[in-house]
Amino acid sequence: MDLLALFLPLAQTSGDVESGLKAIALGVGAGLGTIGPGIGVGYIFGKVIESVTRQPEMRDEITSIQWLGFALTEAIVFYAFIFGLIAFFL
C-alpha cells in the first residue's frame, strides 16, 4: 500500500504512462521471447554439425531436417513479437 502511494504521484504527473508501459511491455516481452528460440536454433545447428561430422554420408538428409527444425524454432520468436505488437496496439 505504501509502495503504491509512493508511485501514484509519479503516475499522475505524466499523462503518457500508458503508452510508455506498453512500449516497455513490447520491448521486454519480445526480447525475452527471443532467448528460448535463440538457444533452440543454436542447439539445432550444433547438433547438425555434430551429426554431419559423425556421419558425413547422411548430410543431405540431415540438411532438409535441419531447415525444418530451424524454421519451426525460429517462428517462436515471432509469436512473442506478434503478441507484443497486439499488446502494443490494443
Place this chain on the structure above:
Amino acid sequence: MRSLSRKQILLLAAAVWLGGAVLIYAATGSSGKNEEFQPTGEFKLEEWLPLGFNRAVLYLLLAALLTIVTMVYIAKRMADRPNRVQTAVETVFVFMRDQIAGANLDRDMARKWFPFVGALFLFIWFNNMLGYIPLPVNDHEPISIGSLELPSFAIYAATANISIPLALSLMVWITYHIVGIRRQGLGKYFASWVPAGVEGFARGPIFLIEVISHFVRTISLSVRLFANILAGHLLILFMAGGLGVILGVAALGWFTLPAAVLFFLFEVGLVATLQAFIFATLTAIYLGGAVAAEH
C-alpha cells in the same frame, strides 16, 4: 597507382559509412520526433476498387498469375535439351516431389496430393518473393509531381497480412480432416488422434489435448508465415530509413542502411523460400498424419 588491399578497402568503406553519418548529422541535425509518419500506414489496406479490391488482392492476383503463367509456359515448351530456365524449374519440381511430398507421404498419397502441396509451395513462394520487389503501391504517402499524386514505391507482401496465411492454413486444415475421415471413417479417424499405447481412462484427457493441438495448428501454421514476412518487412522498413524518419534524425537512416541491405539479402535468400518450404512440408506432414492409423 597501386590497387588497394582488402584491408584498406574495408577501412575506406567503414570511414565512408561512419564519416557520412557524422557529416549528415552535422549538416541536418535533429528535427525532433516525427509524429506525422505512421509505420502502420505501410501495411494499411485502402480500398481501390469496389468489392474490396486492395493492395493485398493485387499482390495475390500477381502471384497467382505468375505461378500459373510461368509453370504452364514451361510445361508447354518442354524440350529434350533443356535451357537454363527449364533446368531450374525441373530442379524445383524434383525438389517439391521428392523432398516435400515424397519424403512425408506414402507413395499413393504423394502422387495424389503432390499437385496441391506443390501449388501451395509455388504460390506462397511467389507471394513472398513479390514482397521484396518495390512496386508503386503505397498510396498512403504519395509523391506529388505538379498536381499529380503518384503512389510511392513500397515493398509489401500479401502474406504479411494475417488474412491470407489464415485462409491458406484453414484450407489445409479442412482438407486434411476430410482426407482423414474419407480414408478411415469418422470414428476411426478421431480414434487415431490418440497415440498408440494409451489405454483406458487416460484416453479422454489425451484426446482433449490432441483436439487442442489440432486447433493450434491453424494458428501456428498461419502466424508462422505471417509473422516471418511481417517482421522481415518491418526490419527492412525501419533499417532502410524508417527509424531516421520517426526520430527525425536523418543521419540515423544512413547509419542503419547497411543493416537494411543485410536483412534484405537474408529475407530474399533464406526466409522467403524457407517459409514456403515449411508451409508445404507441414501440409504434407498433416496429410500424412491424417491417413496414418495412429501416430
